[in-house]
Amino acid sequence: MIMSRMKFQIAAAVLATGLAAMAQAQSGAIDARTFDALTRAQELxxxxxxxxxxxxxxKLKGNDKLxxxxxxxxxxxYAFIYANQEKYTDAIAAYRKVLREPEATEGLKQQAKYTxxxxxxxxxxxDQCIRFMESWLSEVxxxxxxxxxxxxxxxYQQDSYDRSLTNIDKAIELEKAAGKPIQESWLRLKAALYYAKKDYAKTAEVYEELISIDPAVGYMKQLAGMYSELGRDADRLAVYDAVYQHGSLKSENEVLNLAYMWLGQDVPYQAGTIIEDAIKAGRVEETNKNLETLANAWAQANERDKAVPALTRAAEVSGDGIFMARLAGVHFNAGEYKQAAAAAAKADQMGGxxxxAGNRLLMGMAYFNAKDYExxxxxxxxAKQDRSTFKAAAKWxxxxxxxxxxxxxxEEALKALEQRTREALEADENNVDAIDLGT
Incomplete structure (x- = not known):
């Protein structure tokens, strides 16, 4: 926010040109030798x-008749030259001498104060900047x-945020009155001030205005942050998703944050799509946690065919049974009891x-539903060996x-029925044979 030195040097050069013209216009107050010396100094x-x-x-300063x-x-x-040499303390001292000269023109004094x-x-x-600028504003x-x-x-540098905002608003008012577009740097300063005051609603309004001027990704991210502070989660998601659609969410954290936002809004399918695409593109690492989040998103979206590979891959990457146990749960909820039992058994074997005990209980239930009773x-x-699952396991x-x-x-009743049926058939056959013999 500090004015660049280049800008100051340009302003000073313009000022020097104006002063030369002023000196020439009032040449009656300056003798020819003095005027020539000043002109020579300017040229140098x-x-x-x-x-x-x-x-x-x-040399000119030594003239007592000046x-x-x-x-x-x-x-x-002197001040102009010192400023161009970046000898700012000397430049200030020289300009203040201008102010002490009784015959200095009002225009020159005002310009000296401003500079x-x-x-x-x-x-x-x-503090001194404020003192001289306030004085200048009161005179022009x-x-x-x-x-x-x-x-x-x-x-702003003195933490006087309200006074700073008053001056920004005045600058914006003057710029609009002149029919000129508002500079983004002014609005960025205004946003910083409201943020420093913890007025997040006003900060958001300023970033909304900035985006209307330039829909830059940086502004969108800042606006999303303000919406988060205000609890406007749906608006935050809309802005972040716009950044994502623009292809400007680069870091893993940013992509995952967007996925979590979709999960928070109960749109798990979109979350799963974002994570899966990011993993394929190499922007999100295939870690246990990320694969788990992906699997959970697919599971919440009832996309079993997508959740199963994610959990299987998570189990492979982790090397422990946690994700295999979750895979068992997915299979069980889908009514795939043989697969659930196999996954639970593998999880039990992998450990971790x-x-x-809960996994063993689910394993037993899966085996039961698969009619593998032994x-x-x-x-x-x-499962009964653990207190937490003893009662449920005992009932099962x-x-x-x-x-x-x-x-x-x-089975025994069927066997008995089969035996009686066979005996009855044999008896019927014997009766038929007896009838035949009687004839």
């Missing part, structure tokens, strides 16, 4: 021969937007489970045993 300065220019002015008006021009040229304010700003002496009939912006920047009973008996064991007894009873 414009050729970057600063030492020679200073030497010329030093009047107040001529001295004001002399100090002004002193610039130099104090350049040297980060913001047509203040410039640039003056108010400089004052706003100085107040946070809830091994393996189900083994799983339930192992009892239920399984009852089912086994029921099936055995049915």
């Amino acid at each position: 300065a414009e050729s970057n021969q600063f030492d020679e220019a200073i030497a010329t002015l030093d 009047g107040s008006y001529a001295k004001s021009q002399l100090w002004n040229f 002193i304010a610039q130099l104090y700003f350049q040297t980060e002496q913001y 009939n047509q203040p410039t937007p640039t003056a108010h912006i400089m004052l706003a920047q100085a107040y 489970l946070k809830n091994a 393996d189900a009973l083994q799983a339930f008996r192992r 064991e009892e239920h399984t045993l009852a089912e086994v007894r029921r099936l055995r009873a049915i």
Whole structure:
């Protein structure tokens, strides 16, 4: 936000040209020799021969007959040369001498005050910058937007946010009245001020205005951050997604944050699509956590065919049974009991489970639904060894045993029926044979 030195040098060069014209116009107040010396000093300065220019002015300074008006021009040229040499302290001192000359013109004094304010700003002496700029503004009939912006920047550096905002608004008002577009740097400063005041609603409004001028990705990200502070999650998502569609979400964190936003808005399919595409493109690493998030997104979206490969890959990458156990749950919820049982058994074998007993209980239930009762009973008996699953496992064991007894009873009844049927058929055959013999 600090004015660049190049800008100041350009302004000073323009000022020097104006002063030469002024000196010429009022040549009656300056004798010909003095005027020639000042002109020579200006020419040397414009050729970057600063030492020679200073030497010329030093000779002139020794003239006891120099009047107040001529001295004001002399100090002004000293200040101009010092500023171009980046000797800002000397330049300020010379400009302040201009102000002390009683015959200095009002225009020259005003310009000196303005430039002193610039130099104090350049040297980060913001209190002095404010003092001289406020004085200048009180004296001129047509203040410039640039003056108010400089004052706003100085107040900002002193944490006087309200005064800074007042000056920014005044600069914007003047610029609009002149029919000119508002500079983005002014609005960025305004946004920074509202943010420093923790007025996130106003900060968001400024970034909305900036985006209307230039829909830059940086502005969009800042606006999304403000929406987050305000709890406007849907708006935040809309802005972030626009950045994503623009292809400007580059980092892994940014892509994953967008996916989490979609999950937060209960749109898991979009979250899964974003993560999967980013993994394929190499922008998101294929880690356990990222694969788990991907699998969860697909599972929430009821995309079983997509969730299964993600969990399988997560299990391969991690080398532990956590993701295989989750895969077992996905298969179980889909009614794929054989696959669920196999995944749970593999998870149990791999280890590293946070809830091994719960996995064994699910394994038993999967085996039960797959009608593999012997393996189900083994799983339930192992699950009974943990207090957290003892009751549920015991009930399932009892239920399984009852089912086994029921099936055995049915099987025995069928065998008995089959035996009676066979005996009845044999009896009928014997009766037929007896009838035949009787005839």
